Amino acid sequence: MNHNIAILPGDGIGPEIIAEAEKVLAGLQADFGLSATLEHAPIGGAGYEDSGTPLPDATLALAKTADAVLLGAVGGPQWEQLDRPLRPEQGLLGLRTELKLFSNLRPAVLFPQLAAASSLKPEVVSGLDLMIVRELTGGIYFGQPRGIRTRDDGQREGFNTLVYSQGEIERIGRSAFEIARKREHRLCSVDKANVLECSELWREVMNSLADDYPDVELSHMYVDNAAMQLVREPRQFDVIVTTNMFGDILSDAAAMLTGSIGMLPSASLDSTGKGMYEPIHGSAPDITGKGIANPLATILSVAMMLRYSLDEPALAERIERAVGKVLDNGLRTADIAAEGSNTVSTSEMGDAVLAALRNG
Numbered sequence: 001m002n003h004n005i006a007i008l009p010g011d012g013i014g015p016e017i018i019a020e021a022e023k024v025l026a027g028l029q030a031d032f033g034l035s036a037t038l039e040h041a042p043i044g045g046a047g048y049e050d051s052g053t054p055l056p057d058a059t060l061a062l063a064k065t066a067d068a069v070l071l072g073a074v075g076g077p078q079w080e081q082l083d084r085p086l087r088p089e090q091g092l093l094g095l096r097t098e099l100k101l102f103s104n105l106r107p108a109v110l111f112p113q114l115a116a117a118s119s120l121k122p123e124v125v126s127g128l129d130l131m132i133v134r135e136l137t138g139g140i141y142f143g144q145p146r147g148i149r150t151r152d153d154g155q156r157e158g159f160n161t162l163v164y165s166q167g168e169i170e171r172i173g174r175s176a177f178e179i180a181r182k183r184e185h186r187l188c189s190v191d192k193a194n195v196l197e198c199s200e201l202w203r204e205v206m207n208s209l210a211d212d213y214p215d216v217e218l219s220h221m222y223v224d225n226a227a228m229q230l231v232r233e234p235r236q237f238d239v240i241v242t243t244n245m246f247g248d249i250l251s252d253a254a255a256m257l258t259g260s261i262g263m264l265p266s267a268s269l270d271s272t273g274k275g276m277y278e279p280i281h282g283s284a285p286d287i288t289g290k291g292i293a294n295p296l297a298t299i300l301s302v303a304m305m306l307r308y309s310l311d312e313p314a315l316a317e318r319i320e321r322a323v324g325k326v327l328d329n330g331l332r333t334a335d336i337a338a339e340g341s342n343t344v345s346t347s348e349m350g351d352a353v354l355a356a357l358r359n360g
């Protein structure tokens with residue numbers, strides 16, 4: 001079956017890391033029977049430069065018809081002064097909404113070769129394998145009303161709305177329970193139910209879902225404690241399910257446990273399994289154009305895409321094995337470099353993964 005893949009490189013290091021992911025896709029096409037058509041479109045700042053909007057109509061149309069979307073990153077200082085609707089991030093948020101990608105999977109897996117690159121002691125992180133399931137199309141990111149207004153007393157105030165419907169909570173809850181079923185059957189729901197009504201409902205709904213998943217052990221944790229536990233004893237977690245903003249924050253922390261945010265892929269799925277795949281790191285303007293960005297998160301995002309949307313699990317494993325082998329051989333981009341490692345550029349890393357793919 002031929003797969004249509006929309007490629008949205010975006011801004012900053014986006015195009016650099018996407019180029020390496022495309023090498024890997026080309027390798028799979030040439031040698032391992034992957035049949036795919038790749039089409040490119042601008043998003044974020046690149047969309048704005050191209051057609052005055054961070055989510056051009058043609059980009060959205062392409063993403064909607066594709067079987068899967070591979071995205072680099074969006075954003076950069078040159079667009080920060082634009083009106084909010086024109087900023088690069090709105091391109092990404094718009095895609096998530098338009099494609100109804102409510103379930104965001106952010107695995108934090110430690111490659112054993114990188115235990116020393118973590119800011120935590122190797123004995124705390126070795127064997128780490130957790131999955132954060134982040135709600136992606138609701139919560140405070142999208143709640144209305146929102147804005148900045150001037151009060152009667154002349155003070156300006158900014159306001160946002162944290163809102164989740166029962167249906168939204170159930171949908172992400174089921175998604176997380178199903179994932180826990182395929183793993184160690186442990187699900188920790190993270191909320192702030194001691195302060196927020198929205199979290200109170202969240203917790204209630206999660207508890208009611210638990211009846212349908214008796215084989216999964218459900219626990220609850222307040223988000224502040226969860227942040228602490230993630231850096232204290234991260235291996236206590238199997239699957240975490242949480243809201244849009246808590247998930248945004250906790251997934252950055254979890255990423256760092258694995259040595260570098262440059263290692264972690266993500267999947268954003270709709271109810272049919274169609275998805276958008278992207279590294280969880282951003283556009284990294286500070287290192288753009290230097291050829292030192294780590295392409296592995298994007299390459300591993302391709303593996304997630306093959307597994308979750310394109311039904312090619314064997315090819316996904318092939319990529320993951322190739323990445324492991326390259327790390328075994330001591331190759332490191334600057335972000336994960338250690339004493340005695342061979343520090344390579346972005347494109348050298350991509351070439352090495354491609355070579356390892358072919359040899360294994």
Ligand code: IPM
Binds near residue numbers: 075248
């Ligand atoms: C992420 C990013 C985005 C988010 C930004 C770029 C809008 O931080 O995917 O984690 O906050 O969701």
Ligand code: MG
Binds near residue numbers: 248249252
């Ligand atoms: Mg984030």
